[in-house]
Amino acid sequence: MASSRDRQRKLARAKLDRQMARRAAATRRRRQIQAGVGAFLVLAVIVAGSAWALGAFDSDPKKDTAAGDTCLWTPQDASANTNLKDVGTPATKDLPTDGTRAMTVTTNQGAPITAELNLANSPCAAASIAHLSSRSFYDNTKCHEITADGALRCGDPSGTGLGGPTYSFYDEDVPTVPSASPSATPAPGQPPTYPKGTVAMISNPPGANGSQFLIFFKDFTTTDPKYPVIGKVTGGLDVVEKIGAQPTVDNGTGAKVKPKTDVVIQSLTVGEPVTGAAPATSGAPATSPSAG
Incomplete structure (x- = not known):
């Protein structure tokens, strides 16, 4: 057991x-x-x-507002720069991106200066200028500088080179050039970077475009382009050339760049988009006789 x-x-x-x-x-x-x-x-x-x-x-297309935006407008602080003028901002979407828009600049110097804004290459610049012109932003302002590069500088109501709207936008169509030579001079036979009659934006600092623009009255060639092209003069180039031939005087800062005779933009208008229109070709644009 x-x-x-x-x-x-x-x-x-x-x-x-x-x-x-x-x-x-x-x-x-x-x-x-x-x-x-x-x-x-x-x-x-x-x-x-x-x-x-x-x-x-x-994402829901109705909620994704950035997806359909054509342009971005960056706010600028008017309290930090009193030369800025608030006239609202252009639309961000449903902007024309094909064809051209006619721009007409009427000054006290003779016949109107006409240009075609290139909507395919510079839709935001064209939209901005059209918006500003609709707010009479440019009316009764002075073209305050004849640049050393051979262009008339306009579009700053303050006349200081620091003015503009309370927004900025990025560069669109900055020309490309062949690689610079060791001496940083243009290659022989290189076509002008900015042919006579070119209309371009100018900003300070570069890339923060607002309202200021250049109209070139002579060819300008450079190995370091900074001005985004927005269009070409189609008439009145002789008026710009006449202004460019003026002597310059001190602009109040010690720089002798101001036209001796005030160049006043009496009005600047932008027409409706012409879809499918070919932008003005490069080279010297058409001219119109001066009225005085």
């Missing part, structure tokens, strides 16, 4: 076997659950990836 001690050992052994069996069963269940969760996660990733590829997570 088994002793009492043997029976205790058998009972203890059976208890241990039951505990080990329960632990093994629990481990199997845990592994099964983990495997199921893993499979679910893999399936979820596959489904999510397929949905993403098919565009299921694309």
Whole structure:
């Protein structure tokens, strides 16, 4: 007959076997659950990836306002620069990006100066000038500088070179030129970077364009272009050439760049877009006779 001690050992052994069996069963269940969760996660990733590829997570076009924006207008602080004038900002979307718009600058120097703004290459510059002209921003302002590069500088109501609207926009169509020679001079036979009659934006600092623009009255060639081109003169270039031939006087800062005779923009207007119209070609544009 088994002793009492043997029976205790058998009972203890059976208890241990039951505990080990329960632990093994629990481990199997845990592994099964983990495997199921893993499979679910893999399936979820596959489904999510397929949905993403098919565009299921694309933002609602009605809510994604930036997607349809043509231009971005960066606010400028008028309290930091009192030369700025607040006339609102142009629209950001649904702006014309094809064809041309006619710009007419009427001054006190003779016949109007007309130009074509290139909507394909410079839609934001054209939109900005059209907006400003609709607010009479340019009317009764002076072209305050004849630049050393051979251009008439206009579009700053303050006449300081620091004025403009309370927004700015980025460069669009800055010319590209061949690599500069070691002497940093243009390559022989290189066509002018800014042919006579070119209309371009100018800003300080570069890349923060506002309202100021240049009208070149002679060819200008450079290895470091900074002015984004916005169009070409189509009439009245002789008026610009006459202004460019004026002597210059001190503009109040010690720089002799101001035309001796005030050049006043009496009005600046921009016409409606002409879709599909070819921009004016490069080279010397058409001229119109001066009225005085």
